[in-house]
Amino acid sequence: METTLCEEIEKIQITKDVPIPTKKQCHLLVENSYKNPITGRKLDPNAPNGLYRKMVNECKDIQKELDQLAKPKDAPYKPELDIYEDTHKKVLRLRLRNALRKALRPILNHRDTLENRIHYAKVVRTYLNHVQSCIHSSKQNPLKVALFEEKEGHLKEMIYFDRRIGSESVYGTAYLNTGKGLARVLKFSIKIMSDRFTSEVDLLKKMSQLAEKGTSPNMPITYAVKKCITPKDMTLLKNPSAIKLMKTGGYYVVLNELANGDTHDFFKFTYTNREYESVITQMLFALQAFHNLGYVHNDAHLGNFLWHKISPGGFWQYQYNNTIIYVPNTGYLMVLWDPGFAKQKRLPDLYPNIDFYRTIRLLMSISTSKYYQDKNMIGIDIEALRPFDKILYTMISNDLVKSSFIKTFIEVFDNLKLFHHIYYKNKKVNTLPPNSVILNKIPYKL
8 A cells, every 4th residue: 555655646746757956956956047956967948848947936836935934933043044954844744745645635535536436446456456365364353354465475464344234144245344554544345245146246347347437437336356265264263253154165255435325324314406306317327327238237226326425516427329418416426236136138027117117116205105214214305306207107108118218318308398407418409507517528328
């Protein structure tokens, strides 16, 4: 992890292209503008964006910071040289802190954009590069479990299993996990599942590729998949934190990005109609992207949609044929999850629209369902549901099996104008408000 952060810091302009000069070196630069006072190499003072101009600006910035830090204070007098040395060290510390913040920003804010999510995945994969496939008892806390890497003949703990999410299930057991040391900033979820579920693991990888290739932001990213055949750590047999699969072997360790929760949690609060339209549209577009893989999800209940809290603002653009659909980023990114019951579309009696039908019907039933009321979920405003109710009605009227969800979605736009916060563009019209910010230059595919 330390190497990765250093590599990020080296990319920062001031530490790579423009080294921080000392006061003396700034004076030398003024005296001889044709010579680099740090390296002794030639400089071209006339180059518009050359190193000379950058170093001059750097010297000016440093002098401003030194002047600010060297203002008189209620402290014993110090000679000018001592003041300069003290304040110069402060400047260096401040700039190192800012460099670290810049390097860590994509990690700490990794949910904010698809680009940050992809960058974060690369950082996690670098950290996981040599992690072993089988889980062991923790060396630091023998009552806990961890993943290790073998380094110079010794096992080194790399991933902690902080706590279990939910209960042990035949379909898998999920955990909240973190790295070790500096890598504690790396947080993700691990699912332990039997190696019988190969098709689900393969589908998770395909879903992850949809996100990482920029096809759909509404897919989960899988960081890595490890397969443990036979565990060698016999202490697991008496470890209370070890589930049965960890003791017997024959399991997958699937490392995924960590969401804020599922929509059972999300709909425990009320939102604006703009937020509802954005969230529900994302859920349906996630299903559409999944169907493009050639599968029906077949289990599209509200617990299988995850949400990420992100910075709000701007619009995501999606494309279907010649129509662009603009979905507002209201601060919530929705992601489809758990393809464990997915089936190929070509199988009899399985058609994609069953996923849309189930999702919309469940959303409409939140206010009346005892199951959802027992979870303290709050019903969605009728006006916010109206466009989706109309989509469902139109699809049923046109024979749900044969009709196309996305075509019906666009028809509701074009003919009924029921959406108030989602916009579209085709050859005839563009309803997007002027000066709107588009978040992705290349539209996501539907």
